[in-house]
Amino acid sequence: MDTRTGSGTEAERACHDVLLAMAGRLPDRLLWRLRDWLACGAHVALRTALPRALLRHRVGVTEDERARLRTAVLAWGGPSRLVDAVLHVDAVPDASARFVAPGAGPGWDDTDLVLRALAPVTAGVSAVRRAWRAGGAGAPVRVVLVAADGADSAALTGALQRALRARGESDPCVEVTGPSAALTPYHRDAQAAAEMLWRRDAGRGPSPVRAGLGASTGELVGHG
Numbered sequence: 001m002d003t004r005t006g007s008g009t010e011a012e013r014a015c016h017d018v019l020l021a022m023a024g025r026l027p028d029r030l031l032w033r034l035r036d037w038l039a040c041g042a043h044v045a046l047r048t049a050l051p052r053a054l055l056r057h058r059v060g061v062t063e064d065e066r067a068r069l070r071t072a073v074l075a076w077g078g079p080s081r082l083v084d085a086v087l088h089v090d091a092v093p094d095a096s097a098r099f100v101a102p103g104a105g106p107g108w109d110d111t112d113l114v115l116r117a118l119a120p121v122t123a124g125v126s127a128v129r130r131a132w133r134a135g136g137a138g139a140p141v142r143v144v145l146v147a148a149d150g151a152d153s154a155a156l157t158g159a160l161q162r163a164l165r166a167r168g169e170s171d172p173c174v175e176v177t178g179p180s181a182a183l184t185p186y187h188r189d190a191q192a193a194a195e196m197l198w199r200r201d202a203g204r205g206p207s208p209v210r211a212g213l214g215a216s217t218g219e220l221v222g223h224g
Contacts, residue, residue: 011075012038014068015046016154018061020175024097024186025059028141028171032161035174039158047078051086060089064182095186098134099193105132105140111167112197115144118163119198124151126201129194133173143173143190153178 019035026034030053037046051073054061061069070083112130119128127147132140144164148156153176164172175187183191 009075011043011072012152012154015050015072016157016176017181018050018065018068018072020153020177020181020187021061021065021092021184022054022059023173023175023184024095025093026053026057028173030057032172032174035154035157036161038154039161043076047073047076048082051078051082054086055082058087060087062089062092065092092184095184095189097186097189099143099189100132100134100140102193102195108195111142111164111169114163114167115160116198118160120200122151122156122159124148124156127199128197129191130197131190131194133190141173142169143175143194145187145190145194146174146176148176149179151176151178 015038016035019031019038022031034046034050034053037049051069053059054069066083066086066088069086070080073083074080115128115130119125125146125148129145129147131143131145133143135141142164144160146156146160157174157176160174160176161172164174175190177183177187
């Protein structure tokens, strides 16, 4: 039985956990769309779209991930055969993404300031970090890491993704983890390379001093 609580239904939490584990394993554009559908309650679409995405991209899942996927798909009336058809892996694969070392990326910008301004007024958020992922031939990709306790992780992910889209990021990468979340190698690598934007027990993170941001006020300052 799906009992709704302050952090969503059991099926929604299971789906969020699966989508969280897919960071670095499914394409960014596909992943943010699936997460947005979850935040919007598009369960009928997700019950087939998620397992089909895994099949199409030949992404295998562990038995724990399959159990969570089954919880969501069956709760929303989806076919168990699609869940059974998804490939199997014995363990979550090592991350193929490469993250930029702390302090070596583009640095703080106005989007970071927006994120750390939103954090104190967002229920359940305990910390916000930002890492830069190497983008191949393109610009580095912003990865936002949010630690949350007691929040609806799926809804929070959707809200932050929409905030980043409004800031001009076409494929926002937002990873919201609860206190019991099992971090994948991708998330551990991202956290190791991340800068703290805000932490509940320490207020704001270090003052931005790069990328044209004032060191004391956090305001944008002119160059030259």
